[in-house]
Amino acid sequence: MSIIVLTGCVRGPAQLRAPWDPTVSGHRVIQRLLHMEERYMPSVLYITLIQREPERREELAKWAMEVCSECSCDEAVFPLSVSLLDRFLSASLSLPVSPYCLASGCILIASKLTECENVTADTLCAAADYSFQLSNLREMERVILAALRWDTAAVTAQDFLPHLLSSLEEDRLSEEGVRSTLRRHSDTLAALCSCDSRFLGAPPSLVAAASLNCALRGLSGSGPPQRAPTTLKLAELCQTDPAVLQCYSEMIELALRQRLSTGLQQHGSLEKGEEVEGEDERPGTPTDMRDVDF
Secondary structure (H helix, E strand, O other), X not given: OOOOOOHHHOOOOOOOOOOOOHHHOOHHHHHHHHHHHHHHOOOHHHHHHHHHOOHHHHHHHHHHHHHHHHOOOOOOHHHHHHHHHHHHHHHHXXXXXXXXXXXXXXXXXXXXXXXXXXXXXXXXXXXXXXXXXXXXXXXXXXXXXXXXXXXXXXXXXXXXXXXXXHHOOOHHHOOHHHHHHHHHHHHHHHHHHHHOHHHOOOOHHHHHHHHHXXXXXXXXXXXXXXXXXXXXXXXXXXXXXXXXXXXXXXXXXXXHHHHHHHHHHHOOXXXXXXXXXXXXXXXXXXXXXXXXXX
């Protein structure tokens, strides 16, 4: 299903945000999030079934990403909506008659939880080419909430990112512009993992740490020897083995290269000479995050 132009997605002025408070960050908050994330993991059976045939789930996740991007949703809406989608399917182990109605219901709930001005039901119906009615979406919203017992404020990788970033003590991260760029690139990589079923069984903390690890390497262009201290620090913060974190970092870089390769194939109108020049300029590993535009 292709997403249409959403004329109803014009949002109001940017909402005021409270400034970052360092007193509500650090190891104590990370420990609390680590304790909570296990509660929102999908079942092993669901993960096994999805990883056998991941195409349909990835199709829904990518559609949800397009809708959230078109509607200029808060960065927390998309990962939370995918988490709700996976948890609902984990409980039912079957797709409803209208999968896009399910995805829309998850976006609607996530938007209500994280935004002051949430995405409207009419907008979501339009995004799905009116393949379901407004009443169907309202009913789906109730079904999702009942299946999850109204426990919808799940922990996602994006919840870990600001706390992991604030815990890194590096001189080059002291500049606000660098931290902002690093956070944005980490968000992009974590969103990529939400669409890729290969990361479905990974804890959000591990996805966040691996995304931040890759973003650091992509911005600096450093290889494994220079990255080792940061990798060790991130592994310590998310309580995982450094080898596991390194493995997932490499998986994210591979997924990113595959995404970029697919994007080049879809834009086949480019001349061959321009494609070769682009490949020469783009580093192989690590991928230069400045060249990525999702």
